[in-house]
Amino acid sequence: MTKKFNFDVTATDGRARTGVISTPRGEIRTPAFMPVGTAATVKAMLPESVRATGADILLGNTYHLMLRPTAERIARLGGLHRFMNWDRPILTDSGGFQVMSLAGLRKLTEEGVTFKSHIDGSRHALTPERSMEIQALLGSDIVMAFDECTPFPSDEATARRSMELSMRWARRSREAFGDRPGHALFGIQQGSVYRDQRQESADKLREIGFDGYAIGGLAVGEGQATMFEVLEYAPAMLPEDRPRYLMGVGKPDDIVGAVERGIDMMDCVLPSRSGRTGQAFTRFGVVNIRNARHQDDPRPLDEHCTCPACRNYSRAYLHHVNRAQEIIASMLLTWHNLHYFQELMQGLRDAIAEGRLAAFVSDFHARRAEGDI
Ligand SMILES: C=CCOC(=O)Nc1nc2cc3[nH]c(NC)nc3cc2c(=O)[nH]1
Numbered sequence: 173m174t175k176k177f178n179f180d181v182t183a184t185d186g187r188a189r190t191g192v193i194s195t196p197r198g199e200i201r202t203p204a205f206m207p208v209g210t211a212a213t214v215k216a217m218l219p220e221s222v223r224a225t226g227a228d229i230l231l232g233n234t235y236h237l238m239l240r241p242t243a244e245r246i247a248r249l250g251g252l253h254r255f256m257n258w259d260r261p262i263l264t265d266s267g268g269f270q271v272m273s274l275a276g277l278r279k280l281t282e283e284g285v286t287f288k289s290h291i292d293g294s295r296h297a298l299t300p301e302r303s304m305e306i307q308a309l310l311g312s313d314i315v316m317a318f319d320e321c322t323p324f325p326s327d328e329a330t331a332r333r334s335m336e337l338s339m340r341w342a343r344r345s346r347e348a349f350g351d352r353p354g355h356a357l358f359g360i361q362q363g364s365v366y367r368d369q370r371q372e373s374a375d376k377l378r379e380i381g382f383d384g385y386a387i388g389g390l391a392v393g394e395g396q397a398t399m400f401e402v403l404e405y406a407p408a409m410l411p412e413d414r415p416r417y418l419m420g421v422g423k424p425d426d427i428v429g430a431v432e433r434g435i436d437m438m439d440c441v442l443p444s445r446s447g448r449t450g451q452a453f454t455r456f457g458v459v460n461i462r463n464a465r466h467q468d469d470p471r472p473l474d475e476h477c478t479c480p481a482c483r484n485y486s487r488a489y490l491h492h493v494n495r496a497q498e499i500i501a502s503m504l505l506t507w508h509n510l511h512y513f514q515e516l517m518q519g520l521r522d523a524i525a526e527g528r529l530a531a532f533v534s535d536f537h538a539r540r541a542e543g544d545i
Pocket residue numbers: 231264265266267268269316317319320321322360386387388389390391392419420421439
């Protein structure tokens with residue numbers, strides 16, 4: 173009998189909690205940050221390097237993989253874990269969000285979404301059923317329901333129509349997912365910034381029944397203050413014995429604020445994408461390595477950091493290879509950023525386990541300069 177999917181809360185501090193998600197492919201320590209491996213790779217990183225930063229799970233994107241190399245080809249080659257040489261848990265998104273933000277010529281109906289590939293213009297369709305089939309072909313451990321991410325801002329009527337469509341798609345996702353021991357299906361709460369709609373969405377998802385619950389429709393331009401307003405009430409609407417996943421978040425201070433409000437899982441392209449543009453996150457704030465002031469600086473990005481970039485290279489070197497557009501610049505800054513994000517998560521987990529989250533958070537804010545350092 174394959175091992176089950178399980179979630180155990182191990183400690184709480186206010187609304188924050190630590191826990192462990194057990195899957196057949198390994199355990200996920202929560203609160204967890206998931207690096208994004210869009211096209212079957214965390215850009216500029218080897219899988220063993222991603223693991224070395226402390227990641228227990230990474231994210232794959234249905235939209236990209238269904239277009240290239242196709243889910244069927246990945247299945248024929250043994251599934252996404254084998255294909256990308258990552259044998260720990262993988263969460264795949266359902267494709268809805270990226271179709272709306274990347275694809276051309278989209279047509280949205282009750283059935284699903286048809287669209288043109290941004291790669292070669294070919295026509296494709298995504299429905300809850302097809303999304304479940306693709307995610308099963310990929311072999312991901314945590315599957316996301318097919319939803320529509322309600323754009324921000326949306327008036328109440330528009331948000332309601334979108335949320336109600338997503339809830340009908342959530343039920344179809346659940347039915348199409350079937351019974352797959354060791355694999356999890358997460359539902360996604362919508363309802364934009366409307367508390368009553370968030371409640372209705374949460375109630376509908378509970379009725380359908382999921383292994384975990386995501387909070388969708390945030391980090392879509394509403395700003396941190398509005399996001400935190402929604403997070404004051406939305407997490408508690410979801411079952412407390414199941415993982416709560418906030419999608420697309422975020423900057424370090426977004427992450428800290430979300431964990432304080434009861435979030436267990438997050439994902440964001442920020443550390444990897446900004447690493448490629450020369451932006452380094454540190455405990456003191458953000459270093460833009462492209463700035464000329466670093467060109468003679470022999471110090472590491474952060475002398476407290478134990479990542480390969482900080483142990484072996486100067487800011488002057490990182491400035492040089494970034495300006496010269498050398499591949500190693502993306503490698504070192506991505507590794508540093510993912511290491512910093514995972515170190516932040518470990519700090520949060522330790523602080524919650526020891527009941528000193530408030531002190532950790534005030535120390536986190538006290539250290540950080542506002543602008544670039
Ligand atoms: C991995 C994701 C699994 O979720 C889905 O398949 N659907 C979905 N994805 C989102 C992704 C988001 N990224 C941001 N900001 C960068 N906001 C997001 C909101 C959603 C959402 O409401 N739904």
